[in-house]
Amino acid sequence: MTKIEPTGGQAHPGDEALLAELDRMIDEFDPPPAGLVERIQFAIALEDLDVEVARWERADSLAGVRGSDQGTITFTVSDLTVMINLTRIGENNRIDGWLVPAGEHAVEIRVAEHGSRETTADEGGRFVLDGVPRGTTQIIIQLYGPPARTVVTPTVLL
Amino acid sequence: MHAARAGSRIARATLVKDLTPLVWHVARGNGLDRTTAEDVVQTVWLALFSHINSLAEPKALASWLITTTRREAHRVRVKVTNDLPLTDEMAEQLPSTQPQPEDEALRTDRDTRLWRAFGELPEKCQELLRLTVLAGRSEYRLVAEAMQMKRGSIGPTRGRCLNTLRELLDTEGGGG
Secondary structure (H helix, E strand, C coil): CCEECCCCCEECCCHHHHHHHHHHHHHHHCCCCCCHHHHHHHHHCCCCCCCEECEEECCCCCCCCCCCCCCEEEEEECCEEEEEEEEEECCEEEEEEEEECCCCCEEEEEECCCCEEEEECCCCCEEEEEEEECCEEEEEEEECCCCCEEEECCCEEC | CHHHHHCCHHHHHHHHHHHHHHHHHHHHHCCCCHHHHHHHHHHHHHHHHHCHHHCCCHHHHHHHHHHHHHHHHHHHHHHHHHHCCCCHHHHHHCCCCCCCCCCHHHCCHHHHHHHHHHHHCCHHHHHHHHHHHHHCCHHHHHHHHHHHCCHHHHHHHHHHHHHHHHHHHHHHHCCC
16 A cells, blocks of 8 residues: 655655654653753843853763763853863852953853852953852853953853 | 744743754754753754844744754764764764663563664654654644755655665564
């Protein structure tokens, strides 16, 4: 019982059943990670979305390891690099950051359900924030131009 | 979508909730492991909302998301390849990009074999079949509309992908 599709393709009689199986299986075997939607919703809940998005330059992407021994994380967008070094102290993180190119840029660190913390980098591009609550975290950097730019990172679970 | 462009936080959150599975399955269908796919999904959404004013046609949203996700997935993979050339031997040692069923005993044998066969399909087939499945769901009418633009090529290609999947399944399980 081969039917001819309007497009001219030959449909196998089992196609619909196979697609129905796949429909069930992508949810069973490969659903979006738990909490991903919430992390994205947090990331885009910004006052001003006229931003550039830095990408996570993940050295360990091949190993597929996440969350363990994250000493240093690097984000980049166009000419800007944001490096952060993380130290766990009790329930909180100490964040040592470094912006390249250097400058006295404003840095905001948002943590889901814990508001945000702000500081300013020194002329060498370095900044430190102590006692940052652990959780879903996003970094926002205001670069004083000209031209002024806002760079945001994706959220990271720190 | 109009509300999202106007900046309504709730409208944006709703779009993200509704269409994240689409972005996810395009990323996964383009060969990204789950960890990298998660980064790409976030990057694509942030890029959308920072450029939403230039996206004139709401109906174009689904195709914009698909195209941008493909491009970003490609960019990430080129970078990974440049960082560390993959030899066949190394590729074998890499963890599979397919998640391992947590408790295979709970799965039917058929499901496990089918999913494994699916993972052996060419990427283009994996992406197309994921999109086909999503487009068939009522909440993904946007995707169906985006795909309808090129329906002419989708029917036969999808049929070939499903045929290949059946062949892989037969080979894999020794029939049955």
